[in-house]
Amino acid sequence: MLHIVNKSPQERSTLDSCLAAAQPGGAVLLIEDGVYAATRGNAAQAKLRAALAHLEIYVLAPDLEARGMAQALAEGIKPVDYAGFVDLVTQHKTCQSWL
Amino acid sequence: MSEGTVKKIMYVNRKAPYGTIYALESLEVVLIAAAFDQDVSLVFMDDGVYQLKKGHQTKGIEMKNFQPTYRALDDYDVNKLYVEKEALEARGLSAEDMCVPVEVLTAAEIGKLMEEQDVLLSF
Secondary structure, three states: OEEEEOOOOOOOOHHHHHHHHOOOOOEEEEOHHHHHHHEOOEOOHHHHHHHOOOOEEEEEHHHHHHOOOHHHEOOOOEEEOHHHHHHHHHHOOOEEEEO | OOOOOOOEEEEEEOOOOOOOOHHHHHHHHHHHHHHHOOEEEEEEOHHHHHHHEOOOOOHHHOOOOOHHHHHHHHHHOOOOEEEEHHHHHOEOOOHHHEOOOOEEEOHHHHHHHHHOOOEEEEO
């Protein structure tokens, strides 16, 4: 299934909740302020790197660009555009937004 | 506001831009209040430091890029901008990543400055 996180990892604990629940083989999409978790040097990097071992992690590129963080995208996390966002939703049977 | 009284007013910005309206609202209030010739300072703590991260490009999300407004603050004599050191470090950022000249202070140093204010406005 697809998990969507839209809050900054320093502001809210929704990324932690998501990663604690997400099952191997699932996908996580970071959008809005959630994209900060995908940037190099962010305190959330270690847990995201660990999650990459069993989850696909995507980030919405327009949200990264809006925040001036496109150059800081961490390795292993795949950027998608809005069409890619739709593809991810259609490819998975269910979707959970960790609001 | 009695004439001739200058108050120390600090705006405390702790939210990332675009995800919520706080950053833009703070900026609007700062610009309005700048007309009153007060002793104004802006503090950026926690995710608020992201407001000043260079290179916002908001075309893709179809929202107004308000980053250029921070560069205009100096024209309104708003030039005391403080950024929290710990917040930068936890986000892989440094003073060079900021879009305007800032003074980097520890949270404790910012706390001391807060004590000196007449008014604190939180965003």
